[in-house]
Amino acid sequence: MAGKSAASSRDKYITVPSKLVHLDGDNPRHDPLEREPDIIAKLCDSQLVALATDIARIGSLSPLEILGVIEYDGLPSHYVSVEGNRRTCALLLLSDPSRAPSEYREIFRKLAKEGNIPRELRVFVFPDRASAQPWIDRRHLGAQGGIGTREWDSDAKARAAKRTAAKTTAKADVLALAVRDRLVEVGLLDAQQRVMVSITTLSRYLNNTSRRAILGLKGVDEEGRLIYTHAPSEVDQTLLQMVLDSLPTPDRKQAPVHSRSNAAERDAYVQRLAASGRVPVTPLAQPATPAFASSPAAQPKGAAPRARSSANPANRNKLMQSSFSVKSKDKTLLRLRSEMLGLPIDEHEFAANYLLRAFVERVLVLYYRRNDPKRPDVSDFEMAQACAADAKAESAPRKVLQVLNQNASKTAIAHSMHTLGTAVHLGTIPVRRHLVAAFDTWEPALKYMLDAM
Incomplete structure (x- = not known):
């Protein structure tokens, strides 16, 4: 139906009447077709109707997407759309709704009557299909290492x-x-x-x-x-x-x-x-x-960046604030608290992670054995489950139960003993914000367990 025009030397942008641009039967969206009704039947679906509705509403094709055409062999001044076949089909049916498949005909008649149909198109004329193909490939065959159109990720x-x-x-x-x-x-x-x-x-x-x-x-x-x-x-x-x-x-x-x-x-x-x-x-x-x-x-466009207050406790450079009191006589726990109060996290992230995990573990051990110092040794996971069960039996506040239940689950939780342990074993690299957030998450449960001793 279309091919190279022997007399053609065009390779430029031009403006043409939309009625002079025809469908391409060799478009990759379907098997090669000769008859225009067959091409329309293949292209016309609910999404093409949505495209046509958008064109009729705006009164224009997107200026960011130029149609690529070649001359129609045997029809001077007519063109075949080798890039933009769906848009060409939408325009054709808006201009002549009688050519739409029967189930869509009334929709196109209404759009044609009420919409603003573009009568002229800005197109790029290629001398032949082969000249257009490299650009069509870049448009439709993915990123291709960077030379093609790269679709936005989610x-x-x-x-x-x-x-x-x-x-x-x-x-x-x-x-x-x-x-x-x-x-x-x-x-x-x-x-x-x-x-x-x-x-x-x-x-x-x-x-x-x-x-x-x-x-x-x-x-x-x-x-x-x-x-x-x-x-x-x-x-x-x-x-x-x-x-x-x-x-x-x-x-x-x-x-x-x-x-x-x-x-x-x-x-x-x-x-x-x-x-x-x-x-x-x-x-x-x-x-x-x-x-x-x-x-x-x-943030709103043009707004200045939101400055975070230096007083915001989440921005601190220490794991623990001095307001976190420990009344226990356990020397190990008191030493851990002292070091947490004095150690700056920045440039000591691994050490801070060690301290945090050790402090939480010590509180759990003391809570686990608060009523029975001879309670049997168990794994960290079993102790976590036991502490969660004890707190539930004591009708602990929901915030406390939430933290302890999360720690006792096998799911990877950011503040859990298991997750903190991955940094101890060099599986992850701790960062200050993460460590501060982990301590703050644990704080209500730690205070509850310390008060229960």
Whole structure:
């Protein structure tokens, strides 16, 4: 149907009447076809209708995507669209709705009557199909090591979706991206874990109002900042649990939070969190954004960066603040407290990690044996389970039970003895924010256990 024109030497941008641009029967979207009705039947579907609706509403094709054409062999001044066949088909049916498949004909008639149909097109004329092919390949065959069009990943799509009013599936990812960035910012999620988080998987669990209500999360505001309905520290821990449950497992088994889940499975997961006491319990007077912005990108355009107060305890360079008192007479515990109060974390991250784990372990041991010094030696995991069970039997506050239950689970929790132990064995590299956040998470449980001795 189309080929190289012997007289053609064109290789430039021109403006042509849209009625002179024809469909390409050799387009890779379908097997080679000769008859125009067959090409239309292959291309016309609900998505092409959406494209046509958008063109009719705006009255133009995108200026960022120029049609690539070659001359129509045997029809002077007519062209074949070798790049942009769907757009060409949409224009053709808007101009002549009678050529649309029967099930779409009335829709195109309405669009043609009410819309603003482009009558002229800006196109690039290639001398022949072979000349166009390298550029078509760069457009449609992926990144190709950098020379082709590189599609945005889910993070980029979510960030872009914050800035637009367009209806896009990426809108569902904005909340998930804000959650991940929040956990990184407050030090609960490290850099290694961050890159393993699937934004699209997480968004499937957060796209339901009822689930978000249980998690203490209302959504995001117009600037992309998270809105919490419960105490931020509690919501952060719940969201952290969900994120950690979405990470790939060492044994390559399906993670508790996974991409193939259906709505019922996602509901069941959140209900299990609630049943195990891992959801927030302290409501705010009214929904509010937490103390930290979800991410730098969430700030209004032109706004000055938000300065964090130096008085904010989360920015401290010590694991423990002097207000954390220890009344125990245990010399080991008192020595650990003294070193934690005096050691600056920066440039001593491994030492701080050792101290934190040793302090938590010592408190657990003392609590485990508070009523029976001869209670048998057990593994760290068994002791964690026993301490959680003891606290539950004593009707400890929910915040305390939440921390102890998380420590007693086999899931990778940022503040657990197991996770802190990975740095001890050089499996991870601790960072200050992560260590401070881990201590602050443990603090209510540590105080409870110390008071119980």
